[in-house]
Amino acid sequence: MSGTLLAVRGLSAGYGPLRVLHDIDFSIAPGERLAIVGLNGHGKTTLFRAIMQLVGWQRGSVLFEGKEIGGTRSLGEGRYTPGIVRLGIAMTPQGDAIFPGLTVREHLDCGAHAKTAWRDRTRRRERVYQLFPQLDELQGALVGKLSGGERRMVSIGRALMSDAKLYLIDEPTLGLAPKVSKRVIEALVNIPLEGKAMVITEQNVALLSGAVSRMMGMHAGRLRGEVGHVGLA
Template structure:
């Protein structure tokens, strides 16, 4: 097994503990006996090329893979185990345990307005009740959205749509935010501003894992950067160690 977890600190608690996780789709195995621990207050970067398992790891935590086995504990509760059918069948229960998955790209409803998207992220009763202050926090992180609340997201630029997608995830009553490729397809300047916005999120007792191809966007901004290759975690990663996987333009 490949271990990629930091030594626990007395004031921290385990938000996520993955042990011996294997996962895939149909006959294809993408994740191989993977271990990962994430603590409260941490931002963890996960870097690697496309197709090496970053998104699949996120989907497995959310219960969205075709099959999986191994242990996934979220806030101390088992949400993994052996599963061979029904991708997404229990995802709503994982969300209620404290997960917010922010997918890569524009997985949004182009006919809905920005405000409707943000409101849809307040999935649990508590988040819905607190949606006004939550929305105010999201708009403070992404000021360009303030004047776009009544605009259908299909009319927005790529960077603005990414802000909406991330903002929707931040509306959740979550203790673990999984952010998949936030800079994908964006101009370098826009990608950097999106990453800086993620760094401005007050985590408190929560944690955030950011999957990203460009390790330079993560260095100096997150507590740990872990490399991922062919479905396994490879330990600490940095530009100097050769993990610059996408060239800056």
């Protein structure tokens, strides 16, 4: 497992009788930004949910830093998720996954749930503000009253407050205007990985061109191989 942070092998998953993912295989190394691209409804979100043990059932192997976090599961979705988060995986769900009654600052601090992250939350918060300067000006604003793009920045920033080694960013530009989408992707590219890794799911291939290490296509619950190496080392 040397040089590999996450390795997914033969992963199938679904909900009730519905099989959504079919024998998924891929891996990601520290320092990589991997994009998984495809249309809505083809399994990208379910892939992230399977890694986080949030699906109804699954089988196959998911290795994180050589430790098995996948295996066969049939009941109790979410039961093992807190432990997976503690291992160092942070997921940003698609859409406005927010607490509308909290301020921007309070929302970000929710991401610093581990003891080490909480003690270091001020510095981590400043790092988020450097990536998203407009959030610095909105620290006391209620998240529920922000624009769609600002809410997406808060959601991503919350994940960055943790001690994560792997970031799973699901459809970060979904429903956003083109200019806002571009700013969100630029911020994701500017996040220093330094031994960490990031997987981004997205529909807009052109938006990610030159912004990630490589792309893989997903269709009907299957990975279709690499779209190409598109810019970053």
